[in-house]
Amino acid sequence: MANEENGPFTEDEIARAQSYKVRDYPEGVDPQIDELVKDLISGFADKWTMIILDVLWEEGTLRFSELARHVTGISQKMLTQTLRRMERDGLVIRTLYPSVPPKVEYRLSSLGLSLGAAFCNIWVWAIENLESVRNAREDFDSRK
Amino acid sequence: MANEENGPFTEDEIARAQSYKVRDYPEGVDPQIDELVKDLISGFADKWTMIILDVLWEEGTLRFSELARHVTGISQKMLTQTLRRMERDGLVIRTLYPSVPPKVEYRLSSLGLSLGAAFCNIWVWAIENLESVRNAREDFDSRK
DNA sequence: CGGTATCCACTTAGATACTG
DNA sequence: CAGTATCTAAGTGGATACCG
Numbered sequence: 001m002a003n004e005e006n007g008p009f010t011e012d013e014i015a016r017a018q019s020y021k022v023r024d025y026p027e028g029v030d031p032q033i034d035e036l037v038k039d040l041i042s043g044f045a046d047k048w049t050m051i052i053l054d055v056l057w058e059e060g061t062l063r064f065s066e067l068a069r070h071v072t073g074i075s076q077k078m079l080t081q082t083l084r085r086m087e088r089d090g091l092v093i094r095t096l097y098p099s100v101p102p103k104v105e106y107r108l109s110s111l112g113l114s115l116g117a118a119f120c121n122i123w124v125w126a127i128e129n130l131e132s133v134r135n136a137r138e139d140f141d142s143r144k
Numbered sequence: 145m146a147n148e149e150n151g152p153f154t155e156d157e158i159a160r161a162q163s164y165k166v167r168d169y170p171e172g173v174d175p176q177i178d179e180l181v182k183d184l185i186s187g188f189a190d191k192w193t194m195i196i197l198d199v200l201w202e203e204g205t206l207r208f209s210e211l212a213r214h215v216t217g218i219s220q221k222m223l224t225q226t227l228r229r230m231e232r233d234g235l236v237i238r239t240l241y242p243s244v245p246p247k248v249e250y251r252l253s254s255l256g257l258s259l260g261a262a263f264c265n266i267w268v269w270a271i272e273n274l275e276s277v278r279n280a281r282e283d284f285d286s287r288k
Numbered sequence: 289c290g291g292t293a294t295c296c297a298c299t300t301a302g303a304t305a306c307t308g
Numbered sequence: 309c310a311g312t313a314t315c316t317a318a319g320t321g322g323a324t325a326c327c328g
Contacts, residue, residue, distance in 0.1 A: 035216075037270045038195055040277060044266075045194045047186040054182075064310055072179075075302050080311065090280025101309040102308080111276055118265035125262040126181045132255055133184060136234025208290055219322055224291065245289040246328080 048074055048082045057116040061107040091115060192218055192226040201260040205251040235259060
């Protein structure tokens with residue numbers, strides 16, 4: 001509990017990590033662009049979008065009902081709604097086969113795939129840091 | 145509108161991108177872990193958390209009131225709430241200076257910094273694909 | 289200054305029923 | 309099968325007032 005602040009990181013590693021973004025997008029970045037980016041991120045920053053992105057990333061192409069099974073706990077309404085939004089944003093490609101009964105397939109577009117690639121690091125981070133977060137919570141809760 | 149599906153990507157690039165995660169975390173990944181990861185991600189997948197993470201990443205250390213100014217549109221309640229959750233999850237470090245009036249500083253922990261580093265790719269993606277998303281939306285809306 | 293507590297308007301999401 | 313429509317319960321967030 002004494003020097004837990006830096007965890008497994010050296011000062012060096014922290015400095016390097018912190019310099020990353022500054023190098024790519026210096027402070028001079030257009031505030032308007034910044035605002036737009038925040039809006040865009042806000043749109044993707046919801047539970048179901050991120051999970052659907054992950055599922056389609058892993059499974060490739062899925063039918064509506066298959067998606068419903070893979071995305072545990074989602075309601076039909078939210079699945080439709082989220083898929084529609086992702087389709088509108090160009091992340092997902094929806095293919096309708098006009099058979100009876102109808103068949104609809106969903107897969108990621110190249111845009112969706114590239115976002116999925118960016119998200120990969122988040123999933124990796126989550127897997128690697130599950131324990132750390134759990135410990136942090138226990139620690140926080142025990143301190144009252 | 146004809147071959148817009150793959151955008152600027154070759155089939156090769158898509159295949160490579162899609163194989164990325166599978167290489168690191170093959171299908172044999174424990175479903176229970178997978179569930180935990182989804183829970184964890186769901187917790188971070190909200191607007192304010194992501195924006196605060198970004199702001200602290202860029203600014204380093206900020207006082208409560210400075211954060212409020214940087215995170216446009218957030219209410220005091222949500223700022224407190226989100227910061228408390230991030231602190232509990234071990235992402236931010238809260239330092240109270242017991243002066244009068246009190247002064248409270250927030251900064252990312254090493255855990256928070258590493259999550260920020262992972263998120264970097266998302267921000268970069270957003271900046272690079274603002275136009276694509278805008279176009280996709282216009283296209284979708286114009287098609288009805 | 290940096291919160292907490294309370295109230296309330298609004299949004300959101302789940303359940304249910306129905307349809308091409 | 310893959311939705312849409314409707315209703316309702318629950319959650320979220322903002323405004324306001326007050327405290328250490």
